[in-house]
Amino acid sequence: MEAVTKLDVDAVRADFPILRRRIGDRQIAYLDSAATSQKPVQVVEAMRRFTEHSNANISRSVHTLGAEATEAYEGARARVAAFIGAPSADEVVFTKNSTEAINLLAYAFQNATLDPHADPRFRLAPGDEIVVTEMEHHANLIPWQQLALRTGATLKWIGITDHGRLDLEAIPEVITERTKIVSFTHVANLLGTVNPTSQITARAREVGALVGLDASQSVPHLPVNVAGLGVDFIAFTGHKMLGPTGIGVLWAKADLLDAMPPFLTGGSMIKTVTMEKTTFADAPAKFEAGTPPIAEAVGLAAAVDYLDGLGMENVRAHEKELAGYMLEKLETVDGLTIIGPRVPIGRSATVSFTFEGVHPHDVGQVLDSEAIAVRVGHHCAKPTCDRFGVNATTRASAYVYNTHEEIDRLVEALGKVRKVFG
Amino acid sequence: MNLDELYQEVILDHYKRPRGAGLREPYEGESHQVNPTCGDEITLRVHVDGDKVADVSYENVGCSISKASASVMYELVNGSTVDDALARLAEFTALMNSKGQAEGDEETLEDAVAFAGVSKYPMRVKCALLGWMAFKDALVRAEASIPGRTDA
Numbered sequence: 194m195e196a197v198t199k200l201d202v203d204a205v206r207a208d209f210p211i212l213r214r215r216i217g218d219r220q221i222a223y224l225d226s227a228a229t230s231q232k233p234v235q236v237v238e239a240m241r242r243f244t245e246h247s248n249a250n251i252s253r254s255v256h257t258l259g260a261e262a263t264e265a266y267e268g269a270r271a272r273v274a275a276f277i278g279a280p281s282a283d284e285v286v287f288t289k290n291s292t293e294a295i296n297l298l299a300y301a302f303q304n305a306t307l308d309p310h311a312d313p314r315f316r317l318a319p320g321d322e323i324v325v326t327e328m329e330h331h332a333n334l335i336p337w338q339q340l341a342l343r344t345g346a347t348l349k350w351i352g353i354t355d356h357g358r359l360d361l362e363a364i365p366e367v368i369t370e371r372t373k374i375v376s377f378t379h380v381a382n383l384l385g386t387v388n389p390t391s392q393i394t395a396r397a398r399e400v401g402a403l404v405g406l407d408a409s410q411s412v413p414h415l416p417v418n419v420a421g422l423g424v425d426f427i428a429f430t431g432h433k434m435l436g437p438t439g440i441g442v443l444w445a446k447a448d449l450l451d452a453m454p455p456f457l458t459g460g461s462m463i464k465t466v467t468m469e470k471t472t473f474a475d476a477p478a479k480f481e482a483g484t485p486p487i488a489e490a491v492g493l494a495a496a497v498d499y500l501d502g503l504g505m506e507n508v509r510a511h512e513k514e515l516a517g518y519m520l521e522k523l524e525t526v527d528g529l530t531i532i533g534p535r536v537p538i539g540r541s542a543t544v545s546f547t548f549e550g551v552h553p554h555d556v557g558q559v560l561d562s563e564a565i566a567v568r569v570g571h572h573c574a575k576p577t578c579d580r581f582g583v584n585a586t587t588r589a590s591a592y593v594y595n596t597h598e599e600i601d602r603l604v605e606a607l608g609k610v611r612k613v614f615g
Numbered sequence: 616m617n618l619d620e621l622y623q624e625v626i627l628d629h630y631k632r633p634r635g636a637g638l639r640e641p642y643e644g645e646s647h648q649v650n651p652t653c654g655d656e657i658t659l660r661v662h663v664d665g666d667k668v669a670d671v672s673y674e675n676v677g678c679s680i681s682k683a684s685a686s687v688m689y690e691l692v693n694g695s696t697v698d699d700a701l702a703r704l705a706e707f708t709a710l711m712n713s714k715g716q717a718e719g720d721e722e723t724l725e726d727a728v729a730f731a732g733v734s735k736y737p738m739r740v741k742c743a744l745l746g747w748m749a750f751k752d753a754l755v756r757a758e759a760s761i762p763g764r765t766d767a
Contacts, residue, residue: 554653554678554742555622562618570653584654584676613622614679 200511206594208233219564222599227543227590228568229432239495240488266487269494276497278418279444286443286477287485291409292332294428294443299336301453306344312452319345322372326351327580328381331573333407353580357384357533364396372402380410383574384533385543394423414512416505419444436496440489450476457482508593515591516542522604532581542591551614553587563606620732630679635689639672644757648749650741655681659749661757668692668700680739685746687726711740
C-alpha cells in the first residue's frame with residue numbers, strides 16, 4: 194500500500210529517535226504533529242553543537258564566541274528567508290512563536306493608532322474594519338478581537354461552508370472599502386482546509402487593505418513562497434516544522450516593517466537612547482527587544498535544512514497521500530463523522546472527527562492505551578467547533594515521518610473505542 | 616496502561632445512566648464551570664434546606680469521566696448534611712490528588728472510589744473534579760444567600 198512518493202519514510206524515521214519510544218508494549222504512533230512536530234537528531238545536534246561550542250550573546254561583543262553566535266543567528270535568519278522566498282533576510286523577524294508574531298502585528302496597528310504621525314495604513318478609527326475568518330486558531334482571532342475593542346474598529350469574518358471551506362462568495366461583502374487588514378489562516382488547524390489565497394488577496398488589494406497569513410500549518414507542510422502568495426505578512430512557528438519551541442517568525446515586506454511601531458521595547462532594538470527619548474534600530478532588530486532565542490534560531494535553521502533536504506514538494510506529496518488514505522479509512526468507521534473537507538483536495542493531512550456517543554477525551558484515552566497519540570479538545574478553535582455544533586473533536590495529524598501502517602493502527606484502535614463505550 | 620482500571624464498570628454505568636441529571640427548582644446557588652482545555656461544561660444548582668443539601672441538579676456535556684463523576688457526586692451529597700457533603704468533597708479531592716497512591720474509603724466515598732484509577736492520569740483529574748468544583752462554588756453561593764450561613 195505504500196505510495197510512490199520521493200520521500201524515503203524509513204530513512205526519515207531513523208532520524209527521529211522518539212518514534213522508537215514504546216508506550217506500554219506498543220511502539221508510539223505519533224499523529225499529533227499539528228500540535229507540535231517531533232525533532233530530528235540533526236536539529237538537536239545543531240543546537241547542542243552551538244551551545245557547547247559557540248554560545249555567547251549576539252550583536253554585543255567583539256570576542257570570538259560573540260562573533261560566531263551573531264553569525265549563527267543572522268545565518269539562521271538568512272536561511273529562513275531563503276526557505277520562504279523572502280527577498281531579503283531583513284524581512285524576517287524572529288519571535289517566540291506564531292502567537293507573538295501575530296500580536297506583534299496587531300500591536301503595530303494599536304500603537305500606530307495612538308500616534309498621529311504614524312503611517313496611515315496602520316491607523317484605525319471607529320468604522321474601520323478588520324477581517325478574519327471563522328476557521329481561525331485563537332492566535333489569529335483574539336489579537337484582532339482585542340485590537341477592535343481597543344480602537345473601535347469592527348471585526349468581521351468570512352464564514353465556513355458545510356463542507357469546511359471558506360465561504361468565498363461572501364468576500365466582496367465582508368472585505369470592503371473600510372477594511373484595513375485581512376488576516377486569515379493558510380491551513381486551518383482543526384479542519385485541515387488549505388485555503389486558496391488569491392481571491393482574498395485580490396479583493397484586499399482592490400480596497401487597499403493589508404493582508405496577513407497565519408502560515409503556522411502551511412510552512413511546515415507545503416512549499417510557501419511569500420513573493421508568489423502576494424500577501425504582506427506571514428506568521429509561523431518553529432516547533433511545528435521540526436524545529437525547537439521558543440522561536441517563531443513574522444515575515445513582512447520591508448517598507449511595512451519600516452512603517453510599523455515596535456511591539457516590545459528595550460535592549461538591542463535601539464539606535465540612540467537618552468533619558469528622554471529613543472530612536473529605534475532598523476527592522477528586524479527594531480522588533481527583537483532583549484536577548485533573542487539564539488540556540489533556537491540555530492535549531493530552526495537546521496530544521497529548514499532538513500526540510501529542504503527532503504524537498505517541500507515531496508513533503509506535500511507524501512502528506513497528500515496520507516490525507517487521502519486517512520480520509521478513506523476513517524470513512525469506513527461506523528459512527529465516525531469527519532469535521533472538515535472529506536476529500537483530499539485543498540486539504541492537509543490533519544483530520545478532525547467526532548465519534549458518535551463517545552467524547553473525544555475518551556477516544557484519546559483509549560487510543561493512548563494503544564500508544565497512538567492524537568489531539569482531543571477544541572484545538573484553540575472554539576468558533577470552528579461552534580460552527581459545526583460540536584464541543585470538541587479528535588484530531589489526527591500526519592507529517593513526514595508518518596506511515597500508512599500507523600493510520601491502519603488508528604482505525605483499528607477506533608474499533609476498541611467502540612468496544613469500551615459501545 | 617490498563618484501560619479497565621480507568622474505565623471501571625461503575626464509571627461506565629454512571630456515564631450511561633447519570634443519576635439526578637437535569638436542572639431543577641428551587642435552588643439558592645448555581646455555578647457554571649468549564650474545563651478550558653477540552654470544552655467540557657457543567658451547570659449545577661444547589662438547594663439547601665436547613666443544614667441539609669436538599670437537592671443537587673445539573674446539566675453537563677463532557678467525557679465519561681466528568682459525566683460519571685457528577686452522577687456519583689449527586690448520589691453522595693444529595694440529601695446529606697452540608698458538613699458531610701463538604702467532607703466528601705475534601706476526601707474526593709484528596710483522592711484525585713493522590714497520583715494513584717490512595718484507594719479511597721469505600722465506607723464514605725462509595726462508588727466514588729472507582730475514580731482512584733483516574734488519579735494516575737493527570738490529564739483526566741480535572742475532568743473528575745469539574746462537577747465537584749461546581750458543587751463547591753454553588754454551595755458557597757447558596758450559603759451566602761441564606762442569612763446566618765455565610766461562614767461556609
